[in-house]
Amino acid sequence: xxxxxxxxxxxxxxxxxxxxxxxxxxxxxxxxxxxxxxxxxxxxxxxxxxxxxxxxxxxxxxxxxxxxxxxxxxxxxxxxxxxxxxxxxxxxxxxxxxxxxxxxxxxxxxxxxxxxxxxxxxxxxxxxxxxxxxxxxxxxxxxxxxxxxxxxxxxxxxxxxxxxxxxxxxxxxxxxxxxxxxxxxxxxxxxxxxxxxxxxxxxx
Amino acid sequence: xxxxxxxxxxxxxxxxxxxxxxxxxxxxxxxxxxxxxxxxxxxxxxxxxxxxxxxxxxxxxxxxxxxxxxxxxxxxxxxxxxxxxxxxxxxxxxxxxxxxxxxxxxxxxxxxxxxxxxxxxxxxxxxxxxxxxxxxxxxxxxxxxxxxxx
Numbered sequence: 449x450x451x452x453x454x455x456x457x458x459x460x461x462x463x464x465x466x467x468x469x470x471x472x473x474x475x476x477x478x479x480x481x482x483x484x485x486x487x488x489x490x491x492x493x494x495x496x497x498x499x500x501x502x503x504x505x506x507x508x509x510x511x512x513x514x515x516x517x518x519x520x521x522x523x524x525x526x527x528x529x530x531x532x533x534x535x536x537x538x539x540x541x542x543x544x545x546x547x548x549x550x551x552x553x554x555x556x557x558x559x560x561x562x563x564x565x566x567x568x569x570x571x572x573x574x575x576x577x578x579x580x581x582x583x584x585x586x587x588x589x590x591x592x593x594x595x596x597x598x599x600x601x602x603x604x605x606x607x608x609x610x611x612x613x614x615x616x617x618x619x620x621x622x623x624x625x626x627x628x629x630x631x632x633x634x635x636x637x638x639x640x641x642x643x644x645x646x647x648x649x650x651x652x
Numbered sequence: 653x654x655x656x657x658x659x660x661x662x663x664x665x666x667x668x669x670x671x672x673x674x675x676x677x678x679x680x681x682x683x684x685x686x687x688x689x690x691x692x693x694x695x696x697x698x699x700x701x702x703x704x705x706x707x708x709x710x711x712x713x714x715x716x717x718x719x720x721x722x723x724x725x726x727x728x729x730x731x732x733x734x735x736x737x738x739x740x741x742x743x744x745x746x747x748x749x750x751x752x753x754x755x756x757x758x759x760x761x762x763x764x765x766x767x768x769x770x771x772x773x774x775x776x777x778x779x780x781x782x783x784x785x786x787x788x789x790x791x792x793x794x795x796x797x798x799x800x801x802x
Contacts, residue, residue, distance in 0.1 A: 464718070468710055476708040486710060490718045497722060573701050591667065592702050598669075616663045623702075624694035631697035 460500070463509075464493060470594060471517055477589050478521035480578060488524060492517045508600055515604040518586050525582050569630060576626040583607075584619035591616055653681045658688050666695045 471492060476485035495516055503512075577585060583605060590601045602612040624631075658681055664670035665678045682689040 464715075468714065469707065472710040472714070473708050477705075482708065482711070485708070486714050486717075489710070489714070490721060493718055494721060494725070497725060570705060573705060577702070577705075588702070591663075592699070613660060613663055617659050620663065620666070620695050620698055621691075623698040624691065627698055627701055628694065630701060631694055 460497065463496070467510075467513060468493075471513065473593065474514065474589055475517060475521055477577065477593075478518075478582075478586060479524055484524065488517070488520050491520055507603060510594070510596065511600040511603050514590060514594060514596070514600075515606075518590075518604050522582055522586065572630060573627065576623050579626070580619050580622060584615055584622070587612060587615045588619045588623075653677050655681075655685060655688055658682075658685075658691075662692065662695060665692070666699055 468489065472485055472489045475488045475492075476482060479485055479488065492513065496513065577588070580588065587601060587605060590596050590604060596604070598609050598612055602609045605612065605615075607615070658678060661670060661674050661678055665675060670678065678692075682692050
């Protein structure tokens with residue numbers, strides 16, 4: 449970002465390539481609308497570009513980036529401009545996936561059934577994430593997918609670190625209750641934490 | 653460790669960022685607490701399920717549109733572009749500046765030494781003015797009548 453501040457256009461291009469996918473992903477999972485997520489991501493990049501001369505490296509660039517993105521997403525949700533009010537509450541899969549599901553229905557092979565179960569499972573997970581309060585959802589998305597530090601997430605969400613931990617606990621607890629059928633359906637696996645480069649992974 | 657205190661440490665235990673001492677405390681607790689053990693397993697299940705969701709790729713038009721929007725951005729924004737955000741504001745500032753210049757160029761009537769002296773003289777003449785009534789009714793002396801002759 450310091451290169452961008454110095455007017456190096458190549459540095460901005462690198463930032464764009466590095467963060468476009470995580471940013472669009474994050475915004476898509478926040479607003480649940482592909483076009484709107486891209487519009488918001490573009491707005492984030494434009495704001496970064498406009499503010500490049502004033503950038504002070506007091507915080508990590510990702511914190512700054514996702515703080516802008518979170519604020520835009522929360523405002524967008526709050527305004528309710530981009531909610532698809534006429535969409536059925538049960539419609540949770542993408543158009544592409546729906547189309548695929550429709551094509552697959554005609555096929556009676558066992559793989560199709562498996563695919564439909566997978567789609568159903570993914571839809572249920574999405575629905576559970578979508579049902580979280582906006583701030584809890586943002587906290588989970590930044591924690592799980594961006595792997596940001598607690599202090600950075602707290603800064604992005606404009607709350608204290610202890611408030612963030614409480615937010616995350618409540619979010620994961622809600623998800624645990626809502627997704628309990630899937631955990632059981634997953635075969636009642638046993639989990640234990642194995643330290644692996646500072647992160648935990650499941651051991652079966 | 654109580655179940656309530658577990659809540660504060662569970663997320664860090666889940667993502668592997670817990671300190672060794674906290675991790676050991678959590679593991680020691682869940683070894684003897686079935687409810688918290690079930691909760692930890694549930695949290696790990698959720699953590700894994702969230703990883704199942706596919707990534708959402710930006711559309712091919714995303715980069716094209718963004719570059720087009722960036723191309724319309726001014727290359728360099730100077731100091732005044734930030735201070736004067738709109739032509740209306742710039743016009744208002746100009747009018748205000750002109751008004752100030754006009755105001756400062758106006759002659760200011762301050763007491764001068766000459767007017768001070770005039771005032772002083774007038775004050776000195778006040779006793780005469782106080783006798784104005786007398787002076788105004790003072791008839792012009794008529795010529796004395798001729799002496800009476802016997």
